[in-house]
Amino acid sequence: MTDPIATSAARLRASGFAPKIAVLLGTGWGPVAAAVQGAVDVAYTELPAFPTLRVGGHAGHVRLGRIGGRDVAVLAGRKHAYETGEADGMKGAIRTLAALGVQVLLQTNAAGSLDPAMRPGELMLITDHVNLVQRSPLFHEPGDDRFVDMSAAYDPALGAQAKAVAARLGIALHEGVYAWVMGPQFETPAEIRWLRQLGAQAVGMSTVPETIVARHAKMKVLALSMFTNMAAGMSAETLTHAHTMATAKTGTPNAVALLEALIPALEA
Numbered sequence: 001m002t003d004p005i006a007t008s009a010a011r012l013r014a015s016g017f018a019p020k021i022a023v024l025l026g027t028g029w030g031p032v033a034a035a036v037q038g039a040v041d042v043a044y045t046e047l048p049a050f051p052t053l054r055v056g057g058h059a060g061h062v063r064l065g066r067i068g069g070r071d072v073a074v075l076a077g078r079k080h081a082y083e084t085g086e087a088d089g090m091k092g093a094i095r096t097l098a099a100l101g102v103q104v105l106l107q108t109n110a111a112g113s114l115d116p117a118m119r120p121g122e123l124m125l126i127t128d129h130v131n132l133v134q135r136s137p138l139f140h141e142p143g144d145d146r147f148v149d150m151s152a153a154y155d156p157a158l159g160a161q162a163k164a165v166a167a168r169l170g171i172a173l174h175e176g177v178y179a180w181v182m183g184p185q186f187e188t189p190a191e192i193r194w195l196r197q198l199g200a201q202a203v204g205m206s207t208v209p210e211t212i213v214a215r216h217a218k219m220k221v222l223a224l225s226m227f228t229n230m231a232a233g234m235s236a237e238t239l240t241h242a243h244t245m246a247t248a249k250t251g252t253p254n255a256v257a258l259l260e261a262l263i264p265a266l267e268a
Helices: 004-013 030-035 091-100 157-170 189-198 208-216 239-263
Strands: 022-026 037-043 061-067 072-074 104-113 125-133 172-178 202-204 220-230
Touching: 022 030, 022 125, 030 072, 030 125, 037 091, 037 172, 061 091, 061 239, 072 104, 072 239, 091 208, 104 125, 104 208, 125 157, 125 208, 125 239, 157 172, 157 220, 157 239, 172 208, 172 220, 202 220, 208 220
Parallel strands: 022 072, 022 104, 104 220, 125 172, 172 202
Antiparallel strands: 037 061, 061 072, 104 202, 125 220
């Protein structure tokens, strides 16, 4: 039987690039892909280990090329747990990256802010997460290696490099804890008050399952959120996916500038 991960890795390897860094683009981060030079696009549909995407704003292809002279694989879109109820939608994709030789997964997402000092359009470095859903992409894994240490899920050294680059560019980069909720509905004001009591600064519907898979694959993880709204009950705005995508455009210039400067500077 053909191994979908090996087949997918071979297809990406045929591009001629050998990336050590992969970037997973969340809602609002799509324009980062335009920074890739010498780009070769491979559709998720050509990669048997990759998912089918059905959410607006997620293009569904891998773009291989260079940013700042460094080989990179940019994944334009992710499958969310709210689409199926399962947390393993990106497991095959991330394991393909590991088979390709990727050592660092740089994740991005759109998130709601739980902190009045962190405003829509601004960016946050994720320092830790809360898996409120309490589902794992490793549920069906055999053996003892499924018990992954998550005490440093987001690599502190990579985070320090991100903060240094942001400071050099004059881009405000907040830090905080990201709470993962299942969705697809947005949270209630009562849920947001609870999350704030738990110590979260951001809330969203992605990232955590991919981080778990990446750590299981021995990859280092760096993750960034772009705030697209204040969480429920913290403003008078009505929350919709269209609103999320529209607001994300205000943060795009800083997001693109940060990743263009950060990727060549990262030390795996």
